[in-house]
């Protein structure tokens with residue numbers, strides 16, 4: 001039966017924004033958009049008071065399967081994604097085995113097709129085993145559906161190796177997603193190097209450890225012509241490097257996470273809370289202010305969560321022994337809505353650009369628009385819902401959320417993936 005979404009406030013910067021429209025879905029496709037559409041033969045969902053936007057895509061997510069199913073599975077983490085309002089996620093290759101060949105890409109895709117709640121777009125590794133030594137089977141991975149290349153979890157240490165990856169891989173016309181971390185400089189750094197690391201007595205992870213590789217990778221994008229995307233950018237100077245690269249016309253983009261936008265190293269003071277341990281670390285207030293300015297002025301292309309589930313016992317260890325990473329896919333929409341949209345720093349159209357339009361563009365996916373003929377990947381946002389992160393638990397298998405206890409306004413109430421309802425009234429179907 002066709003599905004009629006009535007009276008939603010459509011926000012799509014690619015088509016119509018700010019209009020109240022009915023949207024009819026048949027199968028996996030939008031077949032009609034307009035006012036007062038006939039509901040004959042349709043199941044009707046009333047979206048009065050809600051926003052209807054192109055389905056959100058989180059371009060940086062750790063699903064943990066295969067290999068780390070005690071942290072999360074493709075089933076559990078795509079369930080969390082749908083709860084958070086996403087119709088698709090780009091999965092990172094730091095699995096076990098590493099997603100560095102077509103067989104593992106195929107495995108991720110087949111489990112996602114069988115058990116996943118939303119689209120999964122796998123990223124393949126740049127180097128075999130994420131070791132930064134031998135180029136991974138890029139062509140094989142692309143043939144099996146990999147959408148991008150990354151050694152996320154590690155920076156590629158050798159400039160020559162990064163250059164060879166880009167030179168070889170650029171023939172596939174995919175973007176290189178770069179985790180920027182100079183391991184020699186960062187060493188065992190735990191938190192941002194500065195006053196807070198000194199006060200806590202923890203080894204520092206200096207901003208320069210990230211900025212050196214951002215500068216290097218931009219130089220290599222210039223040298224090779226490959227498309228470069230800086231992951232989870234966290235420092236003001238790093239963003240300045242991206243701004244300059246864009247002004248020069250280089251094919252460089254970047255993403256920022258909600259935790260690097262809305263939390264600073266000061267949250268760690270006196271807590272030693274391992275949920276606040278992530279890579280790169282929380283930085284200074286001056287950095288978050290610069291990142292928010294970048295979101296507003298367009299230097300930042302995308303907001304992605306770097307959703308990184310870890311088991312409770314892993315995070316319950318001493319700070320130095322706990323793994324890096326926070327979950328975030330269930331609260332990202334609420335955080336951005338509360339802190340940026342409600343405060344009028346950005347409008348909802350810009351939010352859709354950051355969380356739906358640009359991620360697809362960078363990953364080379366087909367665009368999704370609220371218009372006839374588009375695939376019906378759609379997110380419905382309730383702008384009035386007030387809720388507390390973690391108060392009703394999580395859909396994710398893991399609970400290591402840096403934002404637990406934060407009160408937010410705005411959440412996803414419906415999610416449609418290829419025309420199928422996956423979230424109804426805030427409940428995963």
Ligand SMILES: NC(=O)N[C@@H](CC(=O)O)C(=O)O
Nearest residue numbers: 062152153278279308324325
């Ligand atoms: N960001 C993190 O702190 N952790 C990520 C790895 C990564 O994104 O670098 C993880 O896989 O747990």
Ligand SMILES: [Zn+2]
Nearest residue numbers: 152153179231
């Ligand atoms: Zn990373």
Ligand SMILES: [Zn+2]
Nearest residue numbers: 092152153306
């Ligand atoms: Zn990551």
